[in-house]
Amino acid sequence: MHFHHFYTFLIIFITSLSTTFSQPHHYLKPPSSAVNVTPQESIELTLPLSTARLPLPPPECTLYLLENSFAYTYSQPPYTVLYSPPVDCPPPWSHAVLQLSGEIAGNQYDRIAGVWLSGVEILRTSTPEPSDNGSFWYVEKDVTKYSSVLEQSNISLSMMLENLINDEFTGIYNVSLSMLFYKDDVIEKIGGRKLGLGSGSGLGLASESGVYEEPADLVIPVGSEGSHGYWFRIENESEKGIREIAIPMNARKVVLELYVSYHGDDEFWYSNPPTEYIEMNNLDSSRGNGAYREVFVKIDGNLVGFEVPFPVIFTGGINPLSWDPIVAIGAFDLPSYDFELTPYLGSLLDGKSHTFELGVANSISFWLVDANLHVWVDENSAEVVAMTGVSEPSEYEESREYKFKQLDGSFEIEAERKSQSSGWVNCSMGNFTTTVTRKMEFENSVEFQGAGTQKTVEQKVKVKTEVTVVAENGTVISSTTSKREYPLKLSTSTTPGPEIDTNVMTTTISNEFKEKSSDGNTKTTIQNSQESEGSMLVKGHSVLSGRAVTRQTLSSKGKSSCFSRTAEAVDGQLLRDESIVACSSLNEDHHKLLSSW
Numbered sequence: 001m002h003f004h005h006f007y008t009f010l011i012i013f014i015t016s017l018s019t020t021f022s023q024p025h026h027y028l029k030p031p032s033s034a035v036n037v038t039p040q041e042s043i044e045l046t047l048p049l050s051t052a053r054l055p056l057p058p059p060e061c062t063l064y065l066l067e068n069s070f071a072y073t074y075s076q077p078p079y080t081v082l083y084s085p086p087v088d089c090p091p092p093w094s095h096a097v098l099q100l101s102g103e104i105a106g107n108q109y110d111r112i113a114g115v116w117l118s119g120v121e122i123l124r125t126s127t128p129e130p131s132d133n134g135s136f137w138y139v140e141k142d143v144t145k146y147s148s149v150l151e152q153s154n155i156s157l158s159m160m161l162e163n164l165i166n167d168e169f170t171g172i173y174n175v176s177l178s179m180l181f182y183k184d185d186v187i188e189k190i191g192g193r194k195l196g197l198g199s200g201s202g203l204g205l206a207s208e209s210g211v212y213e214e215p216a217d218l219v220i221p222v223g224s225e226g227s228h229g230y231w232f233r234i235e236n237e238s239e240k241g242i243r244e245i246a247i248p249m250n251a252r253k254v255v256l257e258l259y260v261s262y263h264g265d266d267e268f269w270y271s272n273p274p275t276e277y278i279e280m281n282n283l284d285s286s287r288g289n290g291a292y293r294e295v296f297v298k299i300d301g302n303l304v305g306f307e308v309p310f311p312v313i314f315t316g317g318i319n320p321l322s323w324d325p326i327v328a329i330g331a332f333d334l335p336s337y338d339f340e341l342t343p344y345l346g347s348l349l350d351g352k353s354h355t356f357e358l359g360v361a362n363s364i365s366f367w368l369v370d371a372n373l374h375v376w377v378d379e380n381s382a383e384v385v386a387m388t389g390v391s392e393p394s395e396y397e398e399s400r401e402y403k404f405k406q407l408d409g410s411f412e413i414e415a416e417r418k419s420q421s422s423g424w425v426n427c428s429m430g431n432f433t434t435t436v437t438r439k440m441e442f443e444n445s446v447e448f449q450g451a452g453t454q455k456t457v458e459q460k461v462k463v464k465t466e467v468t469v470v471a472e473n474g475t476v477i478s479s480t481t482s483k484r485e486y487p488l489k490l491s492t493s494t495t496p497g498p499e500i501d502t503n504v505m506t507t508t509i510s511n512e513f514k515e516k517s518s519d520g521n522t523k524t525t526i527q528n529s530q531e532s533e534g535s536m537l538v539k540g541h542s543v544l545s546g547r548a549v550t551r552q553t554l555s556s557k558g559k560s561s562c563f564s565r566t567a568e569a570v571d572g573q574l575l576r577d578e579s580i581v582a583c584s585s586l587n588e589d590h591h592k593l594l595s596s597w
């Protein structure tokens with residue numbers, strides 16, 4: 001995503017891109033000249049908020065939160081208004097849904113944005129690049145898990161969306177936010193969880209142990225002070241986002257929810273070659289450092305969480321024509337990641353402040369990270385006693401194999417990390433021991449051929465998390481397992497275009513999010529697969545012309561409800577978008593769809 005156009009453009013002018021090295025990168029779609037035409041809706045395929053009630057019934061009440069035109073907002077503080085819950089329908093509510101609607105016309109890059117309530121991030125999102133006739137879009141997110149913050153009065157509601165306006169980039173992002181409050185339980189839960197909303201994301205990243213079945217009593221932000229957004233901007237591995245936090249003495253459960261996005265030289269971190277390749281070939285780029293990144297969470301210097309994030313591709317990424325009008329998985333509602341930290345309560349319940357730290361291993365500029373600490377308290381006691389038992393330092397293994405000769409070569413990285421933590425919490429409900437095990441496997445290969453004109457990236461990330469809670473008498477209170485996989489394949493080839501300084505690029509992208517989870521009784525599966533092929537004529541960062549085909553299938557299967565949505569877009573037109581709410585033969589259909597690709 002572009003924060004430094006002027007700088008980047010300077011580089012483009014003095015470098016003629018004859019190799020694919022700089023690809024994939026982000027581009028600007030052809031400018032829209034249209035006046036008085038119909039703008040097009042840009043869409044992300046997400047699971048519906050309720051499969052039982054499609055579409056959602058009208059809410060009990062709707063609260064308009066803010067409306068703003070994000071014009072020249074570069075390096076300005078977030079747009080902030082005062083928030084109070086609706087007077088006409090006071091809490092409690094069964095559900096709260098944040099609704100964003102946006103519109104844009106003209107010429108503009110995609111932008112990253114964040115929404116915070118009293119410093120607690122409730123949405124990380126990015127924008128479409130305007131299509132020919134202008135674009136509009138909607139994002140809906142179940143934010144019930146932030147209820148304890150939503151119930152507060154006179155707190156700040158902020159949205160940050162840095163944009164640049166000049167003669168060339170004319171697009172102003174007009175955004176409005178509303179909150180929909182529901183009093184009935186219209187949002188169906190599957191297996192004790194909201195289908196596909198485990199961590200509040202349409203991606204379907206399910207949370208460990210159904211952690212948000214009941215919203216936390218307290219949500220504490222782990223972020224910065226807010227003048228440049230409440231996120232930490234991480235420029236490199238040695239830079240950390242730090243916040244001192246004291247946990248209430250009667251906390252009985254803690255979950256840290258991490259928000260993350262990557263930009264600048266790390267926007268496509270999963271396709272970065274090692275720095276040696278760039279230096280040996282005298283390439284004018286700083287997008288190196290290899291292709292492995294890991295976001296980590298530390299408490300008092302001890303590693304308590306790690307995550308290789310799902311690769312979200314923004315709408316200017318790789319080939320912007322691929323994301324018109326169907327955007328990449330997660331682009332409008334970036335996933336957040338949950339870490340069950342209850343086993344660590346033993347070292348947190350001392351009434352003192354503890355250092356919470358976020359960082360990104362191997363990172364280069366820049367990453368935007370922050371987190372929310374969801375805390376559940378024991379209302380019947382002033383002090384809860386807890387003890388951390390096992391807290392094994394995580395085991396990490398890595399192998400790298402780098403081979404290259406001039407511009408051709410292959411770079412392979414494999415990594416694996418395992419951790420285990422366990423601890424008991426003695427509260428008024430009983431004495432419970434929580435055990436969390438987590439294993440991450442990572443494989444990445446970046447290959448250059450044809451004197452650097454062809455690039456292929458293949459990545460696989462697998463994460464398995466198990467959480468069990470056992471009562472003192474040995475009864476297993478809950479046992480949940482979640483297995484996720486994020487396979488990604490990209491290829492780009494570049495040939496010189498018909499005019500000087502132009503290139504023809506052909507791109508193929510295949511990205512997928514898969515999850516299987518079980519809470520002992522109910523199994524839930526989610527599969528979100530997207531494939532795109534395209535070609536484009538580019539000059540610098542600008543796409544002069546091109547075409548693309550994008551197909552996507554999103555399906556989920558729970559105990560009593562299933563959902564499937566299939567869409568196809570060709571050259572900027574949505575040709576197909578069908579949803580089915582039915583379990584019968586879903587898997588068969590799903591296989592058929594996938595194998596027909």
Ligand SMILES: *[C@@H]1O[C@H](CO)[C@@H](O)[C@H](O)[C@H]1NC(C)=O
Nearest residue numbers: 034037038040131132133572
């Ligand atoms: C733009 O609008 C014109 C006129 O309404 C229409 O013919 C054309 O198909 C639109 N283009 C796109 C990409 O939707």
Ligand SMILES: *[C@@H]1O[C@H](CO)[C@@H](O)[C@H](O)[C@H]1NC(C)=O
Nearest residue numbers: 069103104105134172173174
């Ligand atoms: C955005 O809002 C401004 C007024 O603030 C309006 O002039 C402009 O037409 C709007 N843009 C779009 C694309 O609707």
Ligand SMILES: *[C@@H]1O[C@H](CO)[C@@H](O)[C@H](O)[C@H]1NC(C)=O
Nearest residue numbers: 082083084085152153154155
């Ligand atoms: C919020 O602020 C307004 C205006 O200052 C005030 O009238 C109101 O009492 C405040 N509400 C709460 C709950 O503090």
Ligand SMILES: *[C@@H]1O[C@H](CO)[C@@H](O)[C@H](O)[C@H]1NC(C)=O
Nearest residue numbers: 234235236237238239240365
């Ligand atoms: C990391 O980034 C910070 C902030 O830009 C900078 O002050 C520091 O020197 C950098 N450290 C390294 C090792 O590059």
Ligand SMILES: *[C@@H]1O[C@H](CO)[C@@H](O)[C@H](O)[C@H]1NC(C)=O
Nearest residue numbers: 381385426427428429430431
């Ligand atoms: C454990 O919790 C129970 C219920 O709150 C309490 O009665 C008991 O004293 C606690 N035990 C210790 C050692 O704190």
Ligand SMILES: *[C@@H]1O[C@H](CO)[C@@H](O)[C@H](O)[C@H]1NC(C)=O
Nearest residue numbers: 385424425426431432433472
């Ligand atoms: C809670 O349970 C654990 C494991 O059974 C035990 O070791 C610990 O002493 C218990 N704590 C209290 C306060 O009873």
Ligand SMILES: *[C@@H]1O[C@H](CO)[C@@H](O)[C@H](O)[C@H]1NC(C)=O
Nearest residue numbers: 429430431471472473474475
């Ligand atoms: C064991 O403890 C749990 C939680 O305190 C309780 O619900 C369950 O009935 C107990 N089981 C037995 C066999 O005592």
